[in-house]
Amino acid sequence: MSSATDEARSAELRQKAEGIREDLHRLIREIEKVIVGHREVIEGILISLLCGGHVLLEGVPGLGKTLLVKSLGRVLNLQFSRIQFTPDLMPADIIGTNVVIEDESGRKHFEFQRGPIFAQIILADEINRATPKTQSALLEAMQEQSVTVAGIAHHLDAPFIVLATQNPIEMEGTYPLPEAQLDRFFLKLNVTYPSIQQLEEIVDRTTQRDPTELQNILDGERVAEMKEFVRAIPVAAHVKNYAARLVLATHPDSPYATDLSKRYVLYGSSPRGAQSLVLGGKLKALLDGRYNVSFEDLRTIAIPSLRHRVILNFEGAAAGIEQASIIAEILEKTPEVVRGA
Amino acid sequence: MGELMEHEELLQRTARMLMRRAGWVRRRALLLQALFIGFCVCLALAVWHRFVPLPIGRLVEFGLAAMVLCAVGAIVLGLRSRADPMGLLIRADRTLRLKERLSTAYELATSPHPHPLRPIVLQEAARVSRSVNPFRVIPSTTPRTLRWTPFLLLAIVLVLVVDFGMILPQSLIGGDERPSPLLLDQGQQLERLGKRLETEARRRGLERSVEASRRMQTLGQRLQNERVNEREAMARINSLAEYVRNLEEELKKMAVLEDVSISKVREVMVNQASVSGEVQRLLGMMGRGKLSPSEMRNLQERLQSLGQQGALDERLSEAINQLREGDLEGAREMLENYLLQDQLAQDFEHLKRAERALDGSFEHGLDPGEEMDQDHPGSEGGEFSNDEMAGDPRGGSGGLPGDFEGGDYLDSEGMGSNSSVGSGRGAESEAPRGRIPEANAPASRITGQSGDGGVRRSYVRALPLKADAAIPLEDVITTYQKRAEESLLREEIPPNNRDLVRAYFLAIGLAEESAGSEGKDEQRDR
Numbered sequence: 001m002s003s004a005t006d007e008a009r010s011a012e013l014r015q016k017a018e019g020i021r022e023d024l025h026r027l028i029r030e031i032e033k034v035i036v037g038h039r040e041v042i043e044g045i046l047i048s049l050l051c052g053g054h055v056l057l058e059g060v061p062g063l064g065k066t067l068l069v070k071s072l073g074r075v076l077n078l079q080f081s082r083i084q085f086t087p088d089l090m091p092a093d094i095i096g097t098n099v100v101i102e103d104e105s106g107r108k109h110f111e112f113q114r115g116p117i118f119a120q121i122i123l124a125d126e127i128n129r130a131t132p133k134t135q136s137a138l139l140e141a142m143q144e145q146s147v148t149v150a151g152i153a154h155h156l157d158a159p160f161i162v163l164a165t166q167n168p169i170e171m172e173g174t175y176p177l178p179e180a181q182l183d184r185f186f187l188k189l190n191v192t193y194p195s196i197q198q199l200e201e202i203v204d205r206t207t208q209r210d211p212t213e214l215q216n217i218l219d220g221e222r223v224a225e226m227k228e229f230v231r232a233i234p235v236a237a238h239v240k241n242y243a244a245r246l247v248l249a250t251h252p253d254s255p256y257a258t259d260l261s262k263r264y265v266l267y268g269s270s271p272r273g274a275q276s277l278v279l280g281g282k283l284k285a286l287l288d289g290r291y292n293v294s295f296e297d298l299r300t301i302a303i304p305s306l307r308h309r310v311i312l313n314f315e316g317a318a319a320g321i322e323q324a325s326i327i328a329e330i331l332e333k334t335p336e337v338v339r340g341a
Numbered sequence: 342m343g344e345l346m347e348h349e350e351l352l353q354r355t356a357r358m359l360m361r362r363a364g365w366v367r368r369r370a371l372l373l374q375a376l377f378i379g380f381c382v383c384l385a386l387a388v389w390h391r392f393v394p395l396p397i398g399r400l401v402e403f404g405l406a407a408m409v410l411c412a413v414g415a416i417v418l419g420l421r422s423r424a425d426p427m428g429l430l431i432r433a434d435r436t437l438r439l440k441e442r443l444s445t446a447y448e449l450a451t452s453p454h455p456h457p458l459r460p461i462v463l464q465e466a467a468r469v470s471r472s473v474n475p476f477r478v479i480p481s482t483t484p485r486t487l488r489w490t491p492f493l494l495l496a497i498v499l500v501l502v503v504d505f506g507m508i509l510p511q512s513l514i515g516g517d518e519r520p521s522p523l524l525l526d527q528g529q530q531l532e533r534l535g536k537r538l539e540t541e542a543r544r545r546g547l548e549r550s551v552e553a554s555r556r557m558q559t560l561g562q563r564l565q566n567e568r569v570n571e572r573e574a575m576a577r578i579n580s581l582a583e584y585v586r587n588l589e590e591e592l593k594k595m596a597v598l599e600d601v602s603i604s605k606v607r608e609v610m611v612n613q614a615s616v617s618g619e620v621q622r623l624l625g626m627m628g629r630g631k632l633s634p635s636e637m638r639n640l641q642e643r644l645q646s647l648g649q650q651g652a653l654d655e656r657l658s659e660a661i662n663q664l665r666e667g668d669l670e671g672a673r674e675m676l677e678n679y680l681l682q683d684q685l686a687q688d689f690e691h692l693k694r695a696e697r698a699l700d701g702s703f704e705h706g707l708d709p710g711e712e713m714d715q716d717h718p719g720s721e722g723g724e725f726s727n728d729e730m731a732g733d734p735r736g737g738s739g740g741l742p743g744d745f746e747g748g749d750y751l752d753s754e755g756m757g758s759n760s761s762v763g764s765g766r767g768a769e770s771e772a773p774r775g776r777i778p779e780a781n782a783p784a785s786r787i788t789g790q791s792g793d794g795g796v797r798r799s800y801v802r803a804l805p806l807k808a809d810a811a812i813p814l815e816d817v818i819t820t821y822q823k824r825a826e827e828s829l830l831r832e833e834i835p836p837n838n839r840d841l842v843r844a845y846f847l848a849i850g851l852a853e854e855s856a857g858s859e860g861k862d863e864q865r866d867r
Contacts, residue, residue, distance in 0.1 A: 010345065010460030013460060233458060234449055234462060236441055238427075290440060292446070294434075337431055
């Protein structure tokens, strides 16, 4: 009896895993109908979505960041909201506020008016243009998936994902995100300039044909189911140890620290970095058709997971050191397996 | 369940296979390491052998024992060591790029906590485990230290074979200790013997012997300076001693090492003793009756020494043989016969010369009486003119002419005949060795007719020539003898020359030796 149950459960799991992988690939293919290239960015956004994280997209204007997020909202059949961050944007403009409402009988009462944060996919466009006060309005929503207004907590619908964009070159009149906010982003993805073939493809798609209509691939329920499955993917002890050593290596005072991190890092990654590594590794494994996390999965996800969590010291900032290069050195010098680990 | 168990069993089997392979590789590596350590121990033993020599058999035994001990230790270590299956599976994942499928599945399989994805993880691991090749995962590797093994073997051979005494200072190879006294003594002896042989061989012009003697000296020096194995050194000394004995025999045959004989010959020559005198002395020894073995040996040696100076004819050889056989009387008789015949031969030779001289004198019609009186060397020395004295051997003290040796007793055939007389002046050092005492006789001037109206002058030693004598020798010899003895008694002869005069008369048998006057009378009678 036990044998039959196990076999049935095994078959069910396999079927479920295959279904999830198939859905993910369908989702990627659908987005790629609109977005040319940027496969890693798409995968990163999916990873964050299925891991319950948020994404900070960084890139110069015109690279399709907003289009990517809007396309994601369409294919996922989730509520999509776009917030254009400006210097005069107030927290209430994001979260919402209590307004006085007069009913038919003439009585007046306060009623909470939801802000644009009440959606499932939030596009926080040019998030660094808002003041830190406004930026902080997102903190609770991103971490707790709820907002509190006038002492009343308002829960946000799951799945909830914030996709923030920022322009790295127009720094005048911008407010860099505080470290606490940065740490709440699951991944930081760089949207790079397309190659010549990709650019030709973009030109073709946007000048010759009508915009492609995207289909809904997933809904919120399916996403929640997938999230549950991804979290169940096992991680071997030595792989977890590797992830922990990678994160510790970003700390300048750690025994695992590399030369660059010792010299240019002020603060290393928080434990959220390790969570991000392992969860991201799990989804990478699933996308790769495996049910276990490998060292390679961790290495793939390490830079997007950790780079925004590493805070450079003055020397590093002055020297123009990129956090990605520090993470790359850590990946190069940290052994996968150590004796006695 | 069955499928799950099968997957788990497959995974476990893979782990066991890897463990076996790892154990084998580890044992092999340990054995190789043990081999290397064994070689190191052998090298240490070889070095030890250089300082404290061991028998080769014992050395080999120690080396083999060290190797066996190391091998046993390696086997024990290899059997005791157990590879960690998790570590091997991680290695397999990394080597075969299985992306941690095997290690994660093994962890889930061995974990007591159930995992929701355990079945599909195990299934995936079982699928990839079929491709696991243990030889690829754990290849046989040779320990890096074994790269030094050829150098180690070479070092062992060098330490055992090379003589470091030729390269390194003695202090570095434990040569501070002096060699044993026995070796030192043998070395010194060998060196001395080598020097002696070299001297003798060089005198004889024996190149090979010179070379051999030099080698002996070198070996002798090495024996004194090197600290070598005593047994080995003694074997070397014995072989050398045998070689030296052979060489000595050879040199003896060539009379190189016959120092005794040579000294005897020299003695005979220096003392101006004639063969006859030596034979007379030998007869005197034999006349004392029975001789001791040492005297017999001495007698033989002296006879042989006579042979060395060329006087050994058949009679003397026979006498030596008789002496060896112990026949003292026979040898004595043989020597007496030899002496008698020799004396008779000498007398006959004198007579023949006198006769030849007289015949020549008659032919030239000279008055020998005048000349004889005028030219007698014993009484009238120093009367010649300068050019006549040019060939006078008495001008050099002790220098003797060599004309007796070559048979030029008298040159009566021309004006240049006195050249042989003069030739003796420059050989003062050689003269005493090869001359009989007659050579000490003074020269006489003989003048006579030569051809048509020519005047012939000759210089002779010893007896006057027949042509210059007016009275037969037998008539004047007694007068001469008396005169000589009177002169000696009157001390008119300078003291330095008295011995010469005495020797002359002794040589011609007309005077008596002070020690043997009885024998002198007998000889005179004969």
